[in-house]
Amino acid sequence: MGGQCYVLLLACGTFLASGFGSHASSASVPPPRPEVRCRCAGYPNQTLCLWSEPSGETAPTSYIATYRERNERSVINHCRLVPPGSSSSALSSSSSSSSSSSEKLWLCLLDHLKLYTDYVVNVTSVSPLGNSTQLTSFMVEDIVKPDPPVELRVSQGSLRRLVVEWSPPPTWSNLEVFPLKYRLRYQRLQSPSTHNLGPYESTTVTLAGLAPGRSYLFQVCAMELLGLGECSNWSLPVEVFTARKH
Ligand SMILES: *[C@@H]1O[C@H](CO)[C@@H](O)[C@H](O)[C@H]1NC(C)=O
Ligand SMILES: *[C@@H]1O[C@H](CO)[C@@H](O)[C@H](O)[C@H]1NC(C)=O
Ligand SMILES: *[C@@H]1O[C@H](CO)[C@@H](O)[C@H](O)[C@H]1NC(C)=O
Ligand SMILES: *[C@@H]1O[C@H](CO)[C@@H](O)[C@H](O)[C@H]1NC(C)=O
Numbered sequence: 001m002g003g004q005c006y007v008l009l010l011a012c013g014t015f016l017a018s019g020f021g022s023h024a025s026s027a028s029v030p031p032p033r034p035e036v037r038c039r040c041a042g043y044p045n046q047t048l049c050l051w052s053e054p055s056g057e058t059a060p061t062s063y064i065a066t067y068r069e070r071n072e073r074s075v076i077n078h079c080r081l082v083p084p085g086s087s088s089s090a091l092s093s094s095s096s097s098s099s100s101s102s103e104k105l106w107l108c109l110l111d112h113l114k115l116y117t118d119y120v121v122n123v124t125s126v127s128p129l130g131n132s133t134q135l136t137s138f139m140v141e142d143i144v145k146p147d148p149p150v151e152l153r154v155s156q157g158s159l160r161r162l163v164v165e166w167s168p169p170p171t172w173s174n175l176e177v178f179p180l181k182y183r184l185r186y187q188r189l190q191s192p193s194t195h196n197l198g199p200y201e202s203t204t205v206t207l208a209g210l211a212p213g214r215s216y217l218f219q220v221c222a223m224e225l226l227g228l229g230e231c232s233n234w235s236l237p238v239e240v241f242t243a244r245k246h
Contacts, residue, residue, distance in 0.1 A: 013214065034106075042169075042173050053084055068122075081106065118137060122134075145232060166235070179225040181223050183199055217238070
């Protein structure tokens with residue numbers, strides 16, 4: 001009687017182990033649907049979509065990424081895929097360096113988009129265990145978001161004024177035809193209030209009235225002049241110590 005019980009438990013244990021095993025082995029899970037975000041980093045010709053490679057163990061995945069006009073089902077374009085870690089283009093390096101985490105970003109570049117036209121992007125992850133498709137739609141004008149301005153620098157002008165200067169994002173390649181405007185923000189260190197200034201069309205601003213002998217943080221963002229889309233992310237903060245009173 002005791003022996004029977006022992007055998008039963010053993011069989012039960014084996015069954016449980018194998019049952020759990022097939023679920024816990026994540027390699028048998030089909031790839032999750034990619035979360036695709038699209039952005040126009042330089043109007044009108046620099047639109048890209050990106051998504052992160054799933055973390056953890058999933059079945060080996062490759063991607064098929066296509067786009068078409070919403071009202072033109074017959075013409076399907078492939079977008080140019082850039083795998084994580086590749087720096088084959090200025091756009092990809094600027095975008096991947098701005099992601100702070102270690103997530104691996106796939107990128108695809110969409111060429112020859114028409115203006116004021118609805119597009120549908122299809123990113124399909126393909127694995128031996130199944131495929132999953134994510135559809136995203138946009139009109140370029142709605143997803144304009146430049147990269148942040150670069151080379152922000154602050155210098156001491158005359159009469160305790162500060163001169164704040166920066167350069168446009170290098171990925172915004174059509175500055176002549178589609179100018180940018182800028183917003184500036186600054187904050188005294190250890191003070192909760194932020195001062196917002198702008199928009200400015202120039203890349204130099206002179207500020208007066210800052211407290212002497214204090215540290216301030218400055219940041220700037222860039223936006224398409226007529227207001228398409230949104231302002232870029234804020235540039236990295238630059239800290240400045242104002243001159244003391246004499
Ligand atoms: C903007 O900031 C967000 C959140 O910090 C980040 O996920 C994204 O990659 C940044 N984008 C660019 C273009 O720098
Ligand atoms: C954008 O690309 C199109 C071709 O797709 C080209 O005709 C046009 O000149 C480009 N525009 C700019 C401002 O570079
Ligand atoms: C998305 O792309 C995949 C792979 O090319 C294709 O099999 C699928 O039919 C497409 N889905 C739609 C809704 O276009
Ligand atoms: C996944 O996509 C590939 C390539 O388009 C195709 O050959 C395969 O049959 C698809 N698998 C499933 C499960 O839909």
